[in-house]
Amino acid sequence: MLVKFSLPNATFIFGTGFLLTAIAEELMFRGLVEHHLSKVFSPWLTILLQAVLFAFLGHQGFDLLTNLTIRVPLGIALSGIRRSTGSYSMSILAHFIYDFGLFLV
Structure with a gap:
């Protein structure tokens, strides 16, 4: 059954996509990439x-x-959020808010 288009449905579908993107990108870039770079470079260069x-x-x-x-600058800010809070949750939330905010504009 196809879902009838409505603003709430579109917002939910896009919002879910933005949340999954934020999770994946934060774990990849602020997690995996940053972890491996930090073994070689200073914190600021990382x-x-x-x-x-x-x-x-x-x-x-x-x-x-x-x-x-x-x-x-967004990548630097998201890294700063993750490092200052010690949690991926806040950088994921900030990333989601950024992406979803662009969608709403």
């Missing part, structure tokens, strides 16, 4: 490198300027 990888590997379809001006 944060910067994972943010650049997040911007350019995680968002390949976007232009250079958008990735440099929006996604690199």
